[in-house]
Amino acid sequence: MFGKKGSVISGFSDETMETVIGKDTKITGNIEATGTIRIDGQVEGEIMTKGDVIIGETGVVRAKVKAHGATIAGNIYGNIEITEKFEISPTGKMYGDIKTGTLSIGEGAIFKGTCEMNDDENESKTNEKPVILVEAAGNTDYKRIEQ
Template identity: 55%
Template sequence: MFGGSKKQIIGLSDQVGTVFGKDTFIKGTVTSQGTLRVDGQLEGDLNTTGDLVIGETGRINAQITARNATVAGTVSGNINITEKLELLPSAKIFGDIKVGTLTVNEGAVFRGVCEMKQGDSIESTESQE
């Protein structure tokens, strides 16, 4: 009962390499190769070749690049996810997104433009035939 919701928010990876706690404020560029979890505030740019988890208390005002992301908090800025982006019911996204796969749970807020990367490759393949 209690473990299930935590597993859902932790999201895509069982091992989080870096955690920014809810009392943490970072201004600048964050670069990582591992999985990041943000429960605090970040202003600037966030780039990881790994996965990103934004907890319910996470507030990000940044351009984001990651492999996969699970969002339960608030993001103001553009997001570029190479594989899967999941917006949990408490998520609020204000900015454009580029994703391979997008999952939006009921209650999530998204204001911006969405570009599906997999759709582009299908269209270009069909137009060449």
């Protein structure tokens, strides 16, 4: 029903979407939800949900995002904090800092920013958090620095 057939976003059916922002819709402001949010339009502001955030191929988000999980197939400009899995699909572009439990970057995706991986086991042993800085353009030129 939403998106095009053969979309790069898998694992989500129309029934799991609680909120859908269509491709011809623009929202400026804060969004708070408890379920999954799919964005195919434009959002500026802040997004907070206990569920997942899905940015479709036509989606453009300029916002701070806090969610359980996220899949990016469109464009996001802003910092994102995900408790579980953060995935940038091959068509996705991420410009900002990421805090997440798991990170997956598809071949062809673009990510410019820093990434902090949550490691509950190591965090309890030390106050230092590992930080990985990555700059990727089409996943062909990576710079990896561990602090």
